[in-house]
Amino acid sequence: MVDMSGLEFTPPKYAQIVRTLQERIEDGTYPVGEKLPSETRLVREFGAGRSTVVRALQILSMQGWIEREHGRGSFVKGVPHQAVERSHAGASAFEAPENSKSDQIVCAGRMSVPATIAETIGLPENAPAIMRRRLVLVDDEPSELVTLWFPLDVAEGTDLGDPTPISIGAREHIQRVKQLRPSLVFERLSARLATDEENELLGLEKGTPVLGIVARIVDTSGEVLAVAEVVLPGDLHELEDSYSAV
Amino acid sequence: MVDMSGLEFTPPKYAQIVRTLQERIEDGTYPVGEKLPSETRLVREFGAGRSTVVRALQILSMQGWIEREHGRGSFVKGVPHQAVERSHAGASAFEAPENSKSDQIVCAGRMSVPATIAETIGLPENAPAIMRRRLVLVDDEPSELVTLWFPLDVAEGTDLGDPTPISIGAREHIQRVKQLRPSLVFERLSARLATDEENELLGLEKGTPVLGIVARIVDTSGEVLAVAEVVLPGDLHELEDSYSAV
DNA sequence: CTTAGCCACTTGTTTGGTCAAGTTGAGCGG
DNA sequence: CCGCTCAACTTGACCAAACAAGTGGCTAAG
Numbered sequence: 179m180v181d182m183s184g185l186e187f188t189p190p191k192y193a194q195i196v197r198t199l200q201e202r203i204e205d206g207t208y209p210v211g212e213k214l215p216s217e218t219r220l221v222r223e224f225g226a227g228r229s230t231v232v233r234a235l236q237i238l239s240m241q242g243w244i245e246r247e248h249g250r251g252s253f254v255k256g257v258p259h260q261a262v263e264r265s266h267a268g269a270s271a272f273e274a275p276e277n278s279k280s281d282q283i284v285c286a287g288r289m290s291v292p293a294t295i296a297e298t299i300g301l302p303e304n305a306p307a308i309m310r311r312r313l314v315l316v317d318d319e320p321s322e323l324v325t326l327w328f329p330l331d332v333a334e335g336t337d338l339g340d341p342t343p344i345s346i347g348a349r350e351h352i353q354r355v356k357q358l359r360p361s362l363v364f365e366r367l368s369a370r371l372a373t374d375e376e377n378e379l380l381g382l383e384k385g386t387p388v389l390g391i392v393a394r395i396v397d398t399s400g401e402v403l404a405v406a407e408v409v410l411p412g413d414l415h416e417l418e419d420s421y422s423a424v
Numbered sequence: 425m426v427d428m429s430g431l432e433f434t435p436p437k438y439a440q441i442v443r444t445l446q447e448r449i450e451d452g453t454y455p456v457g458e459k460l461p462s463e464t465r466l467v468r469e470f471g472a473g474r475s476t477v478v479r480a481l482q483i484l485s486m487q488g489w490i491e492r493e494h495g496r497g498s499f500v501k502g503v504p505h506q507a508v509e510r511s512h513a514g515a516s517a518f519e520a521p522e523n524s525k526s527d528q529i530v531c532a533g534r535m536s537v538p539a540t541i542a543e544t545i546g547l548p549e550n551a552p553a554i555m556r557r558r559l560v561l562v563d564d565e566p567s568e569l570v571t572l573w574f575p576l577d578v579a580e581g582t583d584l585g586d587p588t589p590i591s592i593g594a595r596e597h598i599q600r601v602k603q604l605r606p607s608l609v610f611e612r613l614s615a616r617l618a619t620d621e622e623n624e625l626l627g628l629e630k631g632t633p634v635l636g637i638v639a640r641i642v643d644t645s646g647e648v649l650a651v652a653e654v655v656l657p658g659d660l661h662e663l664e665d666s667y668s669a670v
Numbered sequence: 671c672t673t674a675g676c677c678a679c680t681t682g683t684t685t686g687g688t689c690a691a692g693t694t695g696a697g698c699g700g
Numbered sequence: 701c702c703g704c705t706c707a708a709c710t711t712g713a714c715c716a717a718a719c720a721a722g723t724g725g726c727t728a729a730g
Binding site: 363364 | 475483515607616635658665
């Protein structure tokens with residue numbers, strides 16, 4: 179039972195048609211906006227049954243390469259771009275390792291949750307939780323204030339309440355020690371004025387606008403693993419994002 | 425030949441099967457990890473041909489609800505969190521139709537671009553462009569200020585410079601009249617204080633923080649179709665976003 | 671006990687049909 | 701010139717049938 183280098187795995191015909199049409203869209207053989215050959219024509223060209231051609235067209239349609247219009251034809255939409263960059267400030271805060279040079283742990287330990295976080299973390303106001311707050315420095319100047327909140331059962335047995343830097347980041351730490359894996363992040367973002375406390379820590383003047391981000395990080399079962407609060411002084415930060423217009 | 429209230433649009437059978445199976449996954453009838461009934465079984469249950477059932481399963485598979493294994497069966501993966509909500513404020517501004525009830529066109533016409541927009545739209549400061557600014561009202565109160573900027577060659581021959589509402593939205597309008605299709609959106613977002621002009625239009629007090637969003641909308645060739653500037657008073661708006669933690 | 675073969679069951683792919691329904695344009699009559 | 705009808709072309713939905721190929725369990729031979 180050799181099989182040898184017989185790695186000549188021939189992809190199914192519908193996949194070949196998909197690939198061919200994608201290439202033609204990419205290289206401009208079928209320009210954007212233009213009408214594709216009709217199903218019947220493609221059937222003849224590729225020597226396939228109509229169902230096979232239709233299947234290929236349906237895949238292209240679902241992937242956003244073409245648009246199909248009943249009674250008119252299929253039209254080129256363009257090359258779909260899925261891979262878009264996003265800011266993901268909340269996830270970054272949870273992910274980022276703590277570095278004693280660029281990060282200054284403001285405080286860490288058991289604390290009662292403030293009203294602004296209570297609902298997000300799913301605990302009553304003033305209930306105890308583990309808080310971990312750090313100031314991110316750029317050129318030795320305070321640039322960003324990150325506060326992570328953990329439910330007690332998540333933080334139990336971890337070093338999240340210790341004021342020593344966690345060099346691998348909170349995500350890795352929780353995942354290693356507690357086998358918990360984050361699955362989804364819900365992020366809320368708004369512009370507001372900095373609180374007195376934030377002004378002091380970040381060295382801002384009264385009345386400075388900040389970008390406030392509150393992210394809820396949950397695992398597959400919907401359990402809250404952590405809440406990240408990120409405060410970005412408006413004059414120092416811009417968030418960037420890009421996405422497909424389709 | 426009316427048809428009248430015959431608005432009972434019956435979705436195609438494959439779509440009904442998709443919907444039904446999605447519901448069963450959502451409500452736990454088919455738990456995550458479990459094996460779905462075989463194709464033959466589903467064919468019997470839904471009274472459909474195998475091709476139809478397979479089509480439904482293929483859609484579910486492509487959308488990430490299930491995983492299909494050759495020779496073994498189809499298995500529930502879970503509810504996909506791809507269809508995540510994203511604020512996409514910039515795209516919305518470009519897309520949204522103008523309604524004379526909820527929108528008030530502040531001004532529309534040829535204008536020289538300010539410094540804040542110049543670089544984004546790719547024109548020198550004070551170069552002429554078509555501007556279109558509207559105030560979005562909620563409960564007759566100003567809630568949001570949207571300004572669209574168009575390069576002259578994009579706006580030429582369109583109604584984008586007219587102060588009358590464009591009921592189909594700028595995107596549709598450009599697409600119909602000029603055959604230009606937006607492809608990608610680059611968005612920048614920051615917190616800042618409202619300008620005097622914005623304070624006046626939005627009826628804000630001095631020193632109010634706002635969320636400022638500047639979006640560059642480009643077509644497939646990278647040409648800028650429009651720049652959207654959205655100003656959201658901080659106390660009225662929160663942007664929400666969710667994404668996979670992976 | 672191990673293994674090879676067989677069989678039932680499963681999904682994967684492809685074909686070739688039918689009927690329905692939207693679109694377009696040519697031709698015709700007013 | 702306008703509006704109508706109609707035929708041709710298009711995609712949409714569906715089905716029955718066939719064959720390929722992977723999986724898993726049973727059984728009988730080694």
